[in-house]
Amino acid sequence: MSNKLFQTVLHQMRDVSDRPLGVTDDTGAIIAATEMSRIGEVILGVKDELAFTNERFRLSGYTYQPILLHGKVEYLVYAAGEDELASNLAAMLSVSLEQIKEMYDERHDKASFIKNIILDNILPSDIYVKAKELRLSGDTPRILYLVKFIDRQDVVPIDVIQNMFPDKNRDYVISVGENDVVLVRELKAPFDAKENEKVAKGIVDTAGSEFFVKVVVGMGTVVEAVKDLARSYKEAQVAIEVGKVFDIEKSVINYENLGIGRLIYQLPTTLCEMFLNEVFKKGALESLDRETLITIQAFFENNLNVSETSRKLFVHRNTLVYRLEKIKKITGLDLREFDHAITFKVALMVKKYLSSKPNKY
Numbered sequence: 205m206s207n208k209l210f211q212t213v214l215h216q217m218r219d220v221s222d223r224p225l226g227v228t229d230d231t232g233a234i235i236a237a238t239e240m241s242r243i244g245e246v247i248l249g250v251k252d253e254l255a256f257t258n259e260r261f262r263l264s265g266y267t268y269q270p271i272l273l274h275g276k277v278e279y280l281v282y283a284a285g286e287d288e289l290a291s292n293l294a295a296m297l298s299v300s301l302e303q304i305k306e307m308y309d310e311r312h313d314k315a316s317f318i319k320n321i322i323l324d325n326i327l328p329s330d331i332y333v334k335a336k337e338l339r340l341s342g343d344t345p346r347i348l349y350l351v352k353f354i355d356r357q358d359v360v361p362i363d364v365i366q367n368m369f370p371d372k373n374r375d376y377v378i379s380v381g382e383n384d385v386v387l388v389r390e391l392k393a394p395f396d397a398k399e400n401e402k403v404a405k406g407i408v409d410t411a412g413s414e415f416f417v418k419v420v421v422g423m424g425t426v427v428e429a430v431k432d433l434a435r436s437y438k439e440a441q442v443a444i445e446v447g448k449v450f451d452i453e454k455s456v457i458n459y460e461n462l463g464i465g466r467l468i469y470q471l472p473t474t475l476c477e478m479f480l481n482e483v484f485k486k487g488a489l490e491s492l493d494r495e496t497l498i499t500i501q502a503f504f505e506n507n508l509n510v511s512e513t514s515r516k517l518f519v520h521r522n523t524l525v526y527r528l529e530k531i532k533k534i535t536g537l538d539l540r541e542f543d544h545a546i547t548f549k550v551a552l553m554v555k556k557y558l559s560s561k562p563n564k565y
Contacts, residue, residue, distance in 0.1 A: 209304055210236035210279075213297075223293060224284040227301065228268075230254060230277050250280065260294065262286040269294035271302050279305075314338050318388055319378045321430065322348070322437040331431045342430045345391040347400050350422040350440035351407060353383040357417055361385045364415050368407060386440075388433065395426060397460075404456040420444055423458040442466065449560045450553060464550065468557050476554045483551045488535045499527045500539065500548070508545055 210227045217225055218238045226237035232250030234242050250268065253261050258277055260269045267290040271279040281301060283293040317334055320326040326334070335342045353361045362379040365387055369375040376388040389403070404421040411419045422443035424436030439459040447457035450465040459466070468476070480489075492500075499517065503524075506512040514524040528539055537544040 207235045210301055211240075213301060213304065214238050217297065221293060223290065225293065225297060226282050228280045228282065230279070232280075235279075247282075254280075260291065267291050267294045269298040271298050271305070273302070273305060314340055315376050315378055318376050318430070318433060319380070319386075321433050322378075322386060322388075323380065324434055328431060335430055340430065341390075343428060344430075345393060345395060345426055345428055346430070346433065346436075347389050347391055347395075347426045348424040348433055348436040348440055349387040349389070349404055349407065350380075350424070350437065350444060351385045351387060351411075352420045352422070352444055353385075353411075354418040354420060356383055359415050359417055364411060364417070365407070368410055386437065391426065400426070401456060401458060404458075408455040419455070420447065421456045422447070423456070423460075425459055442469065445469065449557055465553060468550070468553055473558060473561055476558055480551060480554055480558070483537075483547060484535055489551075489555060491534055492531070496527060496531060499524065500531065500552075503528070503539055504545070504549060508540065508542070510540070 214225055214227070214236050215238075224237070224239050226234050226239070226242065228234050228247060228250060230251070232247040234245045234247065237243055247263075247266075249263050253263060253268070254270065254277055258270050258272065260267065262268070265286060266282045266284055267286055269281045269283075269291075270277040271281060273279075279301070281294050281298040283290040283297070317326075317338055317340065321331060332342055351361070351365060353359075353364075361383060362377060362385050365385045366377045369377060369387060369389075374390040376386075378386045378388070380386050387407075391400075400423065404423055407421055408419055411417050422440035424439035424443070427433055427436050443457040443459040443462060446462050446465045446469045447454055449469065450462075451457055462469075499513075502517050503510075503513045506516060510521060510524055510528075514521045517524065532538045535548070537548050539545045539548060
C-alpha cells in the first residue's frame with residue numbers, strides 16, 4: 205500500500221518538476237517513480253551507502269534523501285542531478301512522503317484496532333490504553349454497519365465501500381470476510397436515527413446502481429464507547445440473520461427494529477416446537493389454503509379491522525367474516541380477538557423460523 209501512496213504523489217509531481225524523481229526501499233529497489241518503466245529496477249550502490257550514513261548523499265548523477273521512520277531508514281527519495289535544486293527537491297519530497305506514510309500507518313493502526321475490538325481479539329482491559337495510544341476517542345458516539353455482498357461479481361467489497369466513504373478521519377472501512385465489510389462511522393450529537401438508516405439505504409442503492417452488485421446491510425445500535433463496538437457488530441450480524449427469515453424482501457435491517465423476530469430467533473427450536481404443538485392441533489396450520497393465508501396477512505396488516513381488510517381484498521364484509529369463522533373452526537383462534545390474534549401472529553413467525561432451519565419441524 206505504501207508503494208501505491210508514493211506513486212500517487214510522484215504522479216502529481218510530474219506536473220511540477222521535469223526532473224526524474226523516485227522512491228526506493230532500503231535495498232535500492234525502485235518502488236515508485238515518475239519514470240514508471242524504472243519501477244522494479246535495483247540501483248547499485250545505495251545499500252552500500254546506507255551502511256555508512258543516514259544523511260543525504262549523491263551517487264551516479266542522482267541525489268538521495270533517506271526517509272527515517274521510527275529511527276530507521278525504510279525508504280529513500282531520489283532526484284536526478286547533484287546540484288542544489290536536486291537536493292531541495294529530494295528534501296521536500298521526503299518530508300511530504302514521511303508525513304503521508306505516518307498518517308497512513310496511524311490510520312491503518314486505528315482500523316486494525318477497531319477490527320480487533322469487533323472480532324473480540326483484544327482484552328477489554330487493553331482497549332482504553334490502546335485507544336489513548338492511538339489518539340482515538342473512546343467515548344465518541346459511533347454506529348456500525350455490516351455490509352454483506354450477495355452477488356459480488358468482479359468487485360472487491362472493501363474497495364466499493366471505501367469509494368463511498370472517503371472521509372478517513374470519521375469513517376473506518378474494515379474487511380471481515382470474503383464478502384463482508386464493516387463500516388464504523390463517528391456521529392455528531394444529536395444524531396438522527398432516520399439519517400443513519402438513510403446512509404444504509406444509500407449503500408444499497410449505490411452498490412446496485414454504480415457497481416451492479418446486490419448487498420444487504422445490517423445495522424447495530426449506536427454505541428457511546430469504542431469497547432461496545434463488539435456488541436454492535438454482533439447485533440448487526442443478528443439483524444442480517446433474522447432478516448433472512450422474517451424480512452427477506454428488505455435490504456436494510458436495523459437491529460432496533462427487529463421486534464419479536466429477534467426474540468424468536470434466540471429461542472431454542474425445541475421450545476418453539478412445543479409452543480406450536482400447544483397452540484395448534486396437529487395439521488391445523490397445514491390445512492390453511494393460500495387464499496386463507498393471504499386473508500390472515502391482510503387482516504394483520506390492517507390492524508384487525510374487518511371493514512378495511514375487506515376493502516383491500518375487494519371482498520364483501522360478510523365473505524371476510526365467513527373466512528375468519530373458518531379459521532377459528534380450524535385453529536381454535538378467533539383473529540378478531542386481540543389476544544388470539546397475537547398468539548396466531550407469533551405462531552406464524554415461529555413456524556417460519558422453524559421452516560428456515562434444516563431438518564426441523
